[in-house]
Amino acid sequence: MTRIAIRNGLVITATDETYADVLVQDERVAAIAAPGSDPAVSWADGADQVLDADGCYVIPGGVDAHTHMEMPFGGTVASDSFETGTRAAAWGGTTTIVDFAIQPRGGALREGLDTWHAKAEGNCAVDYGFHMIISDVGEGPLKEMDGLVDEGVTSFKLFMAYPGNLYSDDGQILRAMQRAEGNGALIMMHAENGLAIDVLVEQALAAGRTDPRYHGDVRHVLLEAEATHRAIQLARVAGAPLYIVHVSAGEAVAHVAHARDDGLPVYAETCPQYLFLSVDDLARPDFEGAKYVCSTPLRPAEQQARLWRGLRTDDLSVVSTDHCPFCFVGQKDLGRGDFSKIPNGIPGVETRLDLLHQAVLDGHIGRRRWVELASTAPARLFGLHPRKGTIAPGADADLVVYDPAAEHVLSAETHHMNVDYSAYEGCRVTGRARTVLSRGRVIVDGGRYLGRAGDGGFVARGIGSYAG
Ligand code: URP
Ligand code: ZN
Ligand code: ZN
Numbered sequence: 532m533t534r535i536a537i538r539n540g541l542v543i544t545a546t547d548e549t550y551a552d553v554l555v556q557d558e559r560v561a562a563i564a565a566p567g568s569d570p571a572v573s574w575a576d577g578a579d580q581v582l583d584a585d586g587c588y589v590i591p592g593g594v595d596a597h598t599h600m601e602m603p604f605g606g607t608v609a610s611d612s613f614e615t616g617t618r619a620a621a622w623g624g625t626t627t628i629v630d631f632a633i634q635p636r637g638g639a640l641r642e643g644l645d646t647w648h649a650k651a652e653g654n655c656a657v658d659y660g661f662h663m664i665i666s667d668v669g670e671g672p673l674k675e676m677d678g679l680v681d682e683g684v685t686s687f688k689l690f691m692a693y694p695g696n697l698y699s700d701d702g703q704i705l706r707a708m709q710r711a712e713g714n715g716a717l718i719m720m721h722a723e724n725g726l727a728i729d730v731l732v733e734q735a736l737a738a739g740r741t742d743p744r745y746h747g748d749v750r751h752v753l754l755e756a757e758a759t760h761r762a763i764q765l766a767r768v769a770g771a772p773l774y775i776v777h778v779s780a781g782e783a784v785a786h787v788a789h790a791r792d793d794g795l796p797v798y799a800e801t802c803p804q805y806l807f808l809s810v811d812d813l814a815r816p817d818f819e820g821a822k823y824v825c826s827t828p829l830r831p832a833e834q835q836a837r838l839w840r841g842l843r844t845d846d847l848s849v850v851s852t853d854h855c856p857f858c859f860v861g862q863k864d865l866g867r868g869d870f871s872k873i874p875n876g877i878p879g880v881e882t883r884l885d886l887l888h889q890a891v892l893d894g895h896i897g898r899r900r901w902v903e904l905a906s907t908a909p910a911r912l913f914g915l916h917p918r919k920g921t922i923a924p925g926a927d928a929d930l931v932v933y934d935p936a937a938e939h940v941l942s943a944e945t946h947h948m949n950v951d952y953s954a955y956e957g958c959r960v961t962g963r964a965r966t967v968l969s970r971g972r973v974i975v976d977g978g979r980y981l982g983r984a985g986d987g988g989f990v991a992r993g994i995g996s997y998a999g
Contacts, residue, residue: 533557533971536575539566540584540932544591544921545903553589554578555928558970562924580973582966584932590902591922592626592657592929592967593884596909597776597800597851600630601650605874607865610856614984615949616880617656621974621982622947623881624964626929627910627919627990629660631688633697636667640675644684648989655987657969658929660915662686662719666696668703676707677714683991685914686717688776691758692725692826701765708769715994717912718766719774722758722783723750723827732871743820746870747813747828755827756782763790763797772796772997774912777853779805779827781837788846796997798912800849801838803886804829804877808954821863822952824873825853839895842904849912850887850904854880856950878950882941886955888933888962914993932966939963947980 535555542551542563552571554562564571575581600616602609611619613630620628632647634640640663651659661684665672668689676687689704690697699707704720711718731749735741740748759775763786766773778784778799790797804825809832812823823829841847855876857863866873884905891901910920918927939945941955967975974982 534574534578535580535582535968535971536571536578537582537584537589537930537932538571538575540587540589542589542922543898543902545899545907548899553922553930555930555968555971558928560922560924560926560928563922582932586934586936587965588933588935589922590931590933591906591920592931592969593624593905594627594909594915594920595620595625595851595854595880595883596629596849596913597853598628598630598880599855599876602631602855604855604876605865605872607857607862607874609876610858610862611854611949612654613651613659614654614656616854617659617987618980618982619881619947621656621967621969622964622980624884624931624933624967625880626657626967626969627659627915628657628880629662629913631664632661633664634666634672640665640672640679644679651989653985656974656982656984657987658990659987660913660990660992662688664688664697665699665707668699668707673706673710676710676716680714680716685715685992685994686719686774687711688719688721690721690725691762692721692723692728694725694729698725701761704762705765705769708766708771712769712771717772717774717995717997719776720762721777722755722762722775724754724758727754736869736871741868741870743818743824743866743870743873744810744814746824746873747810747830750826750828752780752782752830755780756786759783760786763795766797767795773798775799777802777827778847780830780834784837784841784846788841788844791846798848798997799846800851801842801847802851802853803879803883804954806835806838806890807886809835818864818867821866821873822859822954823877824863824866824870824875825855825877826875842896843900849909850883851909852879852883854878856948858951860951877954878948879954881946881948882955884964885960885962888935889960892961912995912997914995915990916996928968928971930968931964933962934965935962937961937963937965
């Protein structure tokens with residue numbers, strides 16, 4: 532039996548802030564006690580380790596519900612393996628990721644899931660779960676969905692984008708939603724009108740508009756809004772809950788807000804890149820804009836205020852990263868002379884908590900909302916709560932001692948993600964994870980990584996908490 536006492540910190544959850552000692556026994560939180568109280572003192576006396584959190588916050592470990600480690604895309608593979616990517620997550624205070632297994636086209640869901648289990652097992656620094664991407668909706672895969680739900684893969688992503696690759700048409704989407712209505716799963720939607728986008732891509736390239744900046748133009752904001760609206764209507768017809776991924780603009784938020792105002796179980800996430808970056812980055816000269824190519828694309832900076840408002844009103848319920856790193860040299864440059872060949876994705880699994888803490892300091896969100904967006908809400912929606920996403924007796928001891936005053940500069944020189952650039956190079960932020968516990972093990976402490984590949988395990992998720 533191992534006992535750890537985390538003393539004198541400000542314990543912040545989605546609902547409360549209180550100065551308390553957090554007492555950890557083996558993998559779980561055993562108790563939360565008033566500092567100086569009998570249980571706190573006697574626990575600390577008998578503890579194997581005492582962590583002083585004076586001046587720091589104690590928060591539940593981050594839950595990043597949208598990552599792509601080792602994801603094949605556009606003829607290459609995302610540069611973070613499960614080992615490097617989850618280690619970087621740990622450095623940044625994220626103790627659970629939910630990654631995406633992909634059904635091979637023409638193959639079974641099982642085949643894709645087995646492949647992703649093999650990539651992750653024994654390699655991860657923190658716990659992980661899987662969503663399943665259905666790339667080829669048919670009778671077989673639809674039936675398989677029920678079995679995956681029983682195995683703890685309780686959410687399925689569909690693409691309205693990328694025709695000929697991951698794309699599903701409206702009929703396929705409706706069928707998958709109907710299946711989800713029956714088995715309790717959550718459908719996650721990449722909402723962009725891929726057929727229309729492909730027309731604009733063809734026209735842009737034919738007109739010689741080949742630079743990265745045109746990636747943003749062809750993935751028009753109205754084509755995101757239209758697909759978001761369509762996905763919501765299809766989910767209504769099926770009676771299924773819906774989660775829109777990587778929302779980038781107010782036009783799409785408006786459709787989500789409307790649905791939520793009508794009481795529908797519709798949820799949405801945004802990502803730090805849409806909150807902190809813009810088309811100005813996509814337009815950087817000398818092909819540097821390729822570093823900022825992701826889909827949905829970055830938008831004009833004016834959109835950021837609309838996203839922050841959505842996060843405050845809970846029309847956007849989660850901030851995840853869509854971490855999908857490709858090196859500038861050797862990967863992003865596959866698209867020199869043709870922006871449509873630039874692998875889509877931005878690195879971010881390590882920087883999410885710090886950027887969102889900076890947003891607290893900048894007045895966009897409050898501290899408890901920070902915890903809720905980064906940890907509690909994704910844990911609830913994706914069936915990890917109350918094991919993850921909160922600090923309570925019986926919960927996994929996934930804990931972060933967070934120093935809210937630690938200033939640092941984000942840079943590829945110092946980050947731990949396996950990618951040769953930082954999308955936030957030179958950005959000064961205040962706040963940093965000082966100590967990170969994953970199921971009761973101290974894996975990061977004071978600038979040292981103390982964990983091992985294989986510390987993290989697969990988490991079978993339950994049905995999420997959504998009305999549906
Ligand atoms: O650009 C992105 N988002 N790459 C990852 C794949 C996806 O659509 O989430
Ligand atoms: Zn997507
Ligand atoms: Zn993604």
